[in-house]
Amino acid sequence: MTDIDIAVIGAGIAGLTTAYRLAGEGHRVEVFEAADEPGGRMRSARVDGYTIDCGAETIAPNGYPATWEFIRELGLERDGALHRIQHPVGLWREGRTHPWVGHPKSLLSGAGMSWRGRLQLVRMMAAGGRRSGRVDPDRPEDSPHGELTLAGYGARHGGELVDRCLGPVASAAFGWRPERSAVAPLLAIMQGTRGIYHWQTYRDGQDTMARALAERLKVHLSRPVTRVERDGRGARLAFADGTELTARAAVLTLPSPEVASVRPDLPEEERAFLEASTFSSMIRVAVMLDRPLEPRRSGSQPRLYAFVMAAGEDSLLSGGTVEHNKCSHRVPAGRGLVTLLVSPRRAREVYDLPDDQVLERALDESERFIDGLRAAYVGHRVIRWRHGLPEAPPAALALRKAFVSRAAQPVEYAGDWLYLRPSSEAAVASSALAVERVHAWLAGN
Missing domain, CATH: 3.90.660.10 (Polyamine Oxidase; Chain A, domain 2)
Structure with a gap:
């Protein structure tokens, strides 16, 4: 028995779209975010009538199929967003x-x-x-x-x-x-x-999709995760306040250089690609x-x-x-x-x-x-x-195929770095890969 089905660490656009897909399939999914608002690198600040994006967001009519799928499902296009x-x-x-x-x-x-x-x-x-x-x-x-x-x-x-x-x-x-x-x-x-x-x-700001998704999910803000590790057939999360919980699977959505800091049991088969993905x-x-x-x-x-x-x-x-x-x-x-x-x-x-x-x-x-x-x-x-x-360095490109084809694990990943494409579309698209791998893990366990 575990506390929840699936834990998603990070309420950026990769984490939120992953959680939304999994919750839509009936899983008990909870999202844990260190910041006090969702969006990650796609947050927006509102100051004296100005909307200031913390990143840069544009949406192309072509080449953004995953993004447009969510835009339409969330009704953002219809609502004039x-x-x-x-x-x-x-x-x-x-x-x-x-x-x-x-x-x-x-x-x-x-x-x-x-x-x-x-x-x-x-x-x-x-x-x-x-x-x-x-x-x-x-x-x-x-x-x-x-x-x-x-x-x-x-x-x-x-x-x-x-x-x-x-x-x-x-x-x-x-x-x-x-x-x-x-x-x-x-x-x-x-x-x-x-x-x-x-x-x-x-x-109204690049966090529009993130806010719409967070409203439909169970998101814990100001809840930093300090450790994520395998726990038998599932995963265990430790939090900054000293508490812990278990899940059948976890999806980690930190930038690749930050993964090792919360994964003391990082498998060697994952380390090379993560270290190369600067x-x-x-x-x-x-x-x-x-x-x-x-x-x-x-x-x-x-x-x-x-x-x-x-x-x-x-x-x-x-x-x-x-x-x-x-x-x-x-x-x-x-x-x-x-x-x-x-x-x-x-x-x-x-x-x-x-x-x-x-x-x-x-x-x-x-x-x-x-x-x-x-x-x-x-x-x-x-x-x-x-x-x-x-940065999409050549070393990461050379190691990518082995990383995405490795056997599914109880701790999986989502994020733009999985496709070495610095764009919100890559982050959203990575959620489909994360869900596929979570399914593979749950089916075998």
Whole structure:
């Protein structure tokens, strides 16, 4: 006999979707979260009428099947919870922005690329349209690119494509350094979404789905788990308050680098992949403004909802999001909100600084791109994630197949790192894998 059927550790989007699937099948499922609110890296803060996302969330019309399944099942689309993003992403290069990064229009406008670079982009898209060139998002290790890094892909297929398109987007959105991360997971995203085109976001904050799921589940907030281990044919959880409980199975949804800290009995067959699955640190500086501002542009250029840095731009920042252009519902009327993203190459030098010092460094740097940001400042929020997004290193790619095909255990996992794709879609999709493995364990025990 156990206290509950299944324990889920972590009320991020991976944990909540896993719990929802299992509870829908009739299991007694309880979710345990250390923070005082659900959402994990997809939480949102609400300050004086501003909605500040603690991560970055966009939903593509293509390539996000698991996310759309939950959106429709929860009735979020019907309830008007989604907002269509109207403005493009721009590339900052040599003192100005070039709009339409990742959009089909970039083939005409260039988006900061020469005709040679645009030809490289066409070749990449054409290769993704062929079966031999496609990357299966569920099995990136089986792609024709093997363990090739993003930098290696640039050297082989076009440096300009990486320096002015793939690399800047990966740096700002994923916290990647091209020389450290495998290209296959990125290509799976690009091929699946078909570029940055007709994307949407949640009108009232990126935690919209997390809040909807948490309302339907038994979620224990401010309940940190300190230990998870196998207990005979089940699992035992220990909590920070000294209490324990048992479950027939447990699903751990921490970022991979944090798993070993709560698993004293971590099986050796799991350790290698977990240790190889490194994460990048992320710092976001949300700047609340008394008026809407945006990156410098010419009068003929469209407004941007985000901007990213071309390779070679020496900056503390990898880019930023113009939140009032992304979704005006998140900002008081007549005001503005800009999120500045610290470059993954520079995150270590400011990560442990006090918030006011991080803000000052970010504001100083932002004057290169956005005129008047300091003068319009009315408040800020510095958001730090020591383990922000999976880096998808080649070593993890090489070990992934063995990890996901190992025999089911009483302690299983969910999270974006299981697919080496830094996206909410990967986190949601991982819940199906976790449920499948929990079923396999329960059926055999």
